[in-house]
């Protein structure tokens with residue numbers, strides 16, 4: 001049986017968790033069918049590391065941005081550096097950015113300002129935006145609507161809302177990305193969301209090293225485990241994994257112009 005054609009649209013491969021065995025991680029990813037990986041920066045150092053990693057590894061691309069947890073450091077100099085990095089070869093998106101009112105590691109005003117400025121930056125650099133949203137759907141979707149990202153598009157990463165929120169994301173021009181939680185015994189509204197989102201607007205991700213799918217919970221997540229999440233989504237939709245995987249990879253390639 002040949003492996004499905006998978007695209008991990010949200011990984012943090014340049015994080016220290018992978019420093020010791022990256023080659024083996026990439027080998028297992030390839031064996032599982034994960035041919036393309038987007039590695040995502042969360043602050044200035046990790047955005048630099050993501051861009052550098054993408055420039056030397058085939059099949060890996062990068063996104064640069066400042067995570068809501070780090071929003072307090074998103075001053076003029078930091079945003080100028082993100083904009084400079086956005087011009088590097090193989091940097092194909094801005095993010096992750098967004099709002100996290102669950103952990104509130106940065107003040108809400110800083111988060112909103114950093115998000116607004118990165119939405120504007122995505123527009124200016126003509127790159128799609130990768131949105132992180134936790135317990136802040138109304139505010140996040142409001143700011144995306146104001147910025148109007150329909151021209152460049154983007155992804156609502158690790159989608160955690162319900163069908164109504166998914167509908168609003170689609171209306172705003174975003175793709176919906178499902179991660180490990182869709183495989184959990186208590187997946188909330190995610191199975192319904194997996195069935196609701198049209199096939200040409202859906203992608204999957206690991207968010208590794210975080211959020212492993214059910215069989216690997218408690219362990220470090222890695223791109224190879226995307227196959228488990230994709231298989232669950234295909235099962236929920238009643239589609240063949242190979243067909244759905246190819247379609248989702250095509251969605252990601254179109255968004256990132258690969």
Ligand SMILES: [Zn+2]
Nearest residue numbers: 096132157158
């Ligand atoms: Zn995130």
Ligand SMILES: [Zn+2]
Nearest residue numbers: 010040096207
């Ligand atoms: Zn992430």
